[in-house]
Amino acid sequence: MQLGHETLLQSYRTMCTIRRFEERVQEEFSKGGIPGFVHLYAGQEASAVGVCSHLGPKDYIASTHRGHGHCLAKGCDVHGMMAELFAKSSGLCGGKGGSMHIADLDQGMLGANGIVGGGPPLVVGAALTAKTLKTGTVAIAFLGDGASNQGTTFEALNMAVVLQLPAIFVFENNGYGEYTGAAYAVGSHDIAGRAGGFGMPAVKVDGDDFFAVHDAARDAIDRARNGGGPSAIEVDTCRFYGHHSGDAQLYRGKDEVRRLREDRDCLKHFRRRVTEAGLLEAADLDAIDTEVAGLIDDAVIAARAGEAPDPASLLTDVYVSYLGAAS
Amino acid sequence: MSQKTIRQALHEALVHEMRRDPRVIVIGEDVSGGAGTQGGRDAAGGVLGVTKGLIGEFGEGRVIDTPITESAIMGAAAGAAVTGLRPVAELMFSDFLGVCFDQIFNQAAKFRYMFGGKARTPLVIRTMVGAGRSAAAQHSQSPYGIFTSVPGLKVVIPSNAYDAKGLLIQAIRDDDPVIFCEHKLMYDLRCEVPDEAYTIPFGEANVVRDGDDVTIVALARMVHYAIDAADMLAKEGIDCEIIDPRTTSPLDEDTILESVERTGRLVVVDEATPRCGMATDIAALVADKAFGALKAPIRRVTAPHTPVPFAPSLEKLYIPDADRIAAAVRSVHGYAR
Numbered sequence: 001m002q003l004g005h006e007t008l009l010q011s012y013r014t015m016c017t018i019r020r021f022e023e024r025v026q027e028e029f030s031k032g033g034i035p036g037f038v039h040l041y042a043g044q045e046a047s048a049v050g051v052c053s054h055l056g057p058k059d060y061i062a063s064t065h066r067g068h069g070h071c072l073a074k075g076c077d078v079h080g081m082m083a084e085l086f087a088k089s090s091g092l093c094g095g096k097g098g099s100m101h102i103a104d105l106d107q108g109m110l111g112a113n114g115i116v117g118g119g120p121p122l123v124v125g126a127a128l129t130a131k132t133l134k135t136g137t138v139a140i141a142f143l144g145d146g147a148s149n150q151g152t153t154f155e156a157l158n159m160a161v162v163l164q165l166p167a168i169f170v171f172e173n174n175g176y177g178e179y180t181g182a183a184y185a186v187g188s189h190d191i192a193g194r195a196g197g198f199g200m201p202a203v204k205v206d207g208d209d210f211f212a213v214h215d216a217a218r219d220a221i222d223r224a225r226n227g228g229g230p231s232a233i234e235v236d237t238c239r240f241y242g243h244h245s246g247d248a249q250l251y252r253g254k255d256e257v258r259r260l261r262e263d264r265d266c267l268k269h270f271r272r273r274v275t276e277a278g279l280l281e282a283a284d285l286d287a288i289d290t291e292v293a294g295l296i297d298d299a300v301i302a303a304r305a306g307e308a309p310d311p312a313s314l315l316t317d318v319y320v321s322y323l324g325a326a327s
Numbered sequence: 328m329s330q331k332t333i334r335q336a337l338h339e340a341l342v343h344e345m346r347r348d349p350r351v352i353v354i355g356e357d358v359s360g361g362a363g364t365q366g367g368r369d370a371a372g373g374v375l376g377v378t379k380g381l382i383g384e385f386g387e388g389r390v391i392d393t394p395i396t397e398s399a400i401m402g403a404a405a406g407a408a409v410t411g412l413r414p415v416a417e418l419m420f421s422d423f424l425g426v427c428f429d430q431i432f433n434q435a436a437k438f439r440y441m442f443g444g445k446a447r448t449p450l451v452i453r454t455m456v457g458a459g460r461s462a463a464a465q466h467s468q469s470p471y472g473i474f475t476s477v478p479g480l481k482v483v484i485p486s487n488a489y490d491a492k493g494l495l496i497q498a499i500r501d502d503d504p505v506i507f508c509e510h511k512l513m514y515d516l517r518c519e520v521p522d523e524a525y526t527i528p529f530g531e532a533n534v535v536r537d538g539d540d541v542t543i544v545a546l547a548r549m550v551h552y553a554i555d556a557a558d559m560l561a562k563e564g565i566d567c568e569i570i571d572p573r574t575t576s577p578l579d580e581d582t583i584l585e586s587v588e589r590t591g592r593l594v595v596v597d598e599a600t601p602r603c604g605m606a607t608d609i610a611a612l613v614a615d616k617a618f619g620a621l622k623a624p625i626r627r628v629t630a631p632h633t634p635v636p637f638a639p640s641l642e643k644l645y646i647p648d649a650d651r652i653a654a655a656v657r658s659v660h661g662y663a664r
Contacts, residue, residue: 060410094443101441110409111442115433121402122434128403129410132352132388139406152429155399162394317444318478320502322577 003214008280011053011210013288015045015267017078018069020296022241025068025085028300029245034085038099041069043240046266047172048073050213051140051233054221060108060126060139062119065100066172066239067112070142075107082299088306095309096317116177117150119143120169124156127165127230138166138224146177148191157198157232166224168217169195169232172207174239179251195232207237208264211273238264331520333485333513336492337377337453341415343524344499345385348413351499353378354391355400355417355453362392374419375455375514397427401452405435405504408450413499418454421508422465424473435504436479450504451495456484457510457548458598458635458646467635467642469547469597472604474506475575481505481529482576486550488518490573493527500526510547530577534586538568541656542586544609545571545596553596555649556656565660575605583609584617591622592659598646601629623662626655 003011022042028034041048044066052061052073063070071081076092084091084102091097092104103111110126113119119141126139147153148171160167171191175182188194196202201223205212213235220231238260242249249257274280331339345351359382360371368387372379382390393400397418404416418424424431431452438446458467474482481503485491491509498505535550536557545553550571557567568586572579587593593613595606606627613625628647636642 062406092443093441093445096443097441101437103438103442103445105409105442105445110406111438113434115429118402118429118434121399121430122406122409124399125403125406125408125412125414126410128352128354128391128407129412132407132412133350139410152398152402155394155396156402158394159396159399159403163391317440319481320439320447 005279007053008274009284009288011049012270012280012285013292014049014073015210015270016288016292017295018042018045018048018072019267020292021072021078021081022068024296024300026241026245033304035087036098038085038245039065039243040239040241040245041066043260043264043266044172044174044207044237045069046210046213046270047170047207047235047237048142050210051170051217053214054217055108055138055140057106057108058135059137060110060123061142062110062123062126063112063142064119064144064147065112065114065116066144067102068099071102071104071109071112074109076104076109078295079299079302080104082303083306086303086306087308088303089309089313090302090306094313096313117143117147117152120147120153120156123167124159124165127160127167128163130166131163136225138168138221140168140170142170142172144177145171145173145175145182145186145191148194149177149185157195157200160230161199164229167230168220168224169230170217171195171232171234172237173234174237176239176243176251178243179247181251192232192234195234200230200232202232202234204234204236207235208266208269210266210270328519328521330517331488332515332517333488333491333509334375334377334515336488336520337495337509338379339520340492340495340499341378341381342384344496345381345389347524350411350413351415352389352391352407352412353381353415353417354393354404356393356395356419358417359390359392373417375511378417397423398430401427401430402434404450404452405430405448408435408448408504409438409446413449415451415453415499418452420466421454421456421470422468424470431480431504432477436477440479447502448504449502451498451507452505453507453509455511456508457512458630458642459512461637461639461642463637464634469599471506471508471575472599472608475605475608476603479504480576481574482508483529483574484508484547485573486547486571488516488520490527490533492520493525494573496524497526497529501529508547513548527573529574530579531573532579532582533571533573534582535569535571536567538566538590540566540590541568541592541594541660542583542590543567543569543594543596543652543656544583545569546575546605547598549596549598549647552647552649553652556652559649559653560656565656567656580612580616583613587613587617588620591620593621593625594628594652594655594659595625596628596647596652598630600632601627602632604629623659626659628652628655
């Protein structure tokens with residue numbers, strides 16, 4: 001733990017932004033302001049922020065169904081994201097992507113993904129671009145315990161090793177793939193070990209501990225930037241909400257979520273660590289809490305007031321060179 | 328200018344574009360071949376030799392042999408395209424789309440729309456189509472109709488070496504994902520092909536033969552059978568116009584409709600299966616937009632709605648031929664209400 005004051009503040013600010021964003025999305029979704037489906041990242045913030053704090057805008061990430069946290073950690077605009085979830089023209093994707101496909105290529109964010117295991121092969125491609133054009137950048141695939149069982153993931157892991165690409169696979173094991181336990185679905189009960197079997201360094205870290213994720217990510221990213229090839233990190237984490245908003249969560253244990261929030265809250269852990277070590281004052285963190293709450297409020301107000309997409313946009317952006325819609 | 332095969336024309340197109348733009352890479356199974364063997368690289372150059380020799384000029388960094396891993400190849404090519412390369416990925420047989428379709432269908436094809444117009448995905452997927460080699464059900468299909476049905480993909484199906492070169496160069500320079508279908512029985516087909524680079528725009532059909540009595544729309548190998556049929560029919564006094572769309576997405580609707588407006592009769596020929604395929608699509612287009620001009624029902628000459636059989640005798644029955652095309656033309660030409 002040798003992070004500077006500003007880095008610590010910024011890391012907390014980003015984790016806090018994700019938490020408040022997701023709590024507010026849950027609230028707004030329940031009220032009916034957000035169409036479709038949302039899969040909330042609350043509880044897993046240390047993973048996205050611990051990894052993305054090492055990245056610049058030219059590094060790429062690809063995300064999952066549960067992508068809001070990765071977007072925010074990678075630098076996507078809070079207003080643009082909220083407006084996208086509200087399906088407004090001011091959204092990051094003009095209201096044409098939504099929660100499961102939110103992306104911002106300008107920030108190196110290759111998209112949440114509606115397909116479990118859809119992202120890892122794309123990250124192999126982004127890493128291939130980095131290697132071919134010698135950009136010195138890296139590409140990160142975030143994926144869940146669910147995607148750890150998909151064939152596309154195995155193919156991506158192998159190809160990254162074969163071509164020795166600057167790719168990092170961050171498996172966020174939150175214990176559930178949809179409504180089924182990872183204890184059942186991950187045959188080996190060891191995702192890091194499985195990734196290691198493809199021939200890359202792979203470690204398992206405590207996802208409640210920002211600093212553990214941060215250190216593991218630094219090692220993997222440094223190795224990739226220096227030509228050392230791909231790595232995998234299994235982040236042991238937990239989700240505070242269901243698979244999607246509105247999930248009755250009948251598969252959860254009694255009191256499970258309450259206990260997770262008490263014992264495994266990565267923001268609380270962070271606060272305790274930095275204040276007990278005298279690195280940050282509680283007042284600094286409180287000020288960030290207040291600042292973030294205001295930011296999220298503003299984003300919701302702006303998103304609600306935003307305009308629906310222009311009907312003409314239905315037919316645009318299919319092809320670069322022409323509309324492509326049937327005449 | 329000299330006589331060149333489709334194989335040579337495609338190879339030349341790749342060489343032109345790889346010299347012109349360092350972002351163009353070739354990636355796929357055995358595109359050079361021989362990696363990790365005693366014999367060494369360039370043992371294959373693709374299963375039909377199109378990419379043979381490229382590694383000598385462009386190196387392992389741009390002619391990338393992969394494991395047998397179609398999802399990773401298609402996904403890597405899509406991810407590379409959207410981040411700054413211009414990959415030409417090889418899907419050895421188009422039948423293999425079954426193991427990697429997500430990366431084409433849900434990812435590459437939809438980036439631009441899902442991301443609100445920010446993405447450009449200059450990706451070419453070269454793939455082999457077609458029956459006729461007794462390769463049977465999993466190595467003989469012509470699934471370009473499936474690709475054509477996906478918004479966001481462009482689909483190219485050349486029928487001769489001149490078109491193959493110009494269309495492949497166009498595909499590589501295009502900023503959208505392009506599925507480039509090569510018929511496995513046509514690689515040795517020759518015609519005059521310029522030595523220099525040139526492009527053929529997408530969505531411009533080639534009128535292979537002018538005629539006033541019946542319009543025949545045909546794709547790939549079927550263009551040549553249509554020409555054989557038209558030669559036979561000319562002796563019977565039936566004058567056929569033959570249109571090769573060259574690309575099915577975008578489709579040159581105007582050329583087809585203008586022809587049918589003139590002839591009043593349409594036969595569509597495709598060696599793919601009929602349900603939800605290109606023959607059916609083009610028939611629907613004409614029924615919708617040129618109904619008033621039709622003097623006879625539209626006839627589709629296609630493979631039957633079956634998998635491709637193995638036995639040469641059955642496969643011969645499966646693939647449309649000049650006699651079947653001629654019979655369909657005669658039936659619409661002689662049609663009386």
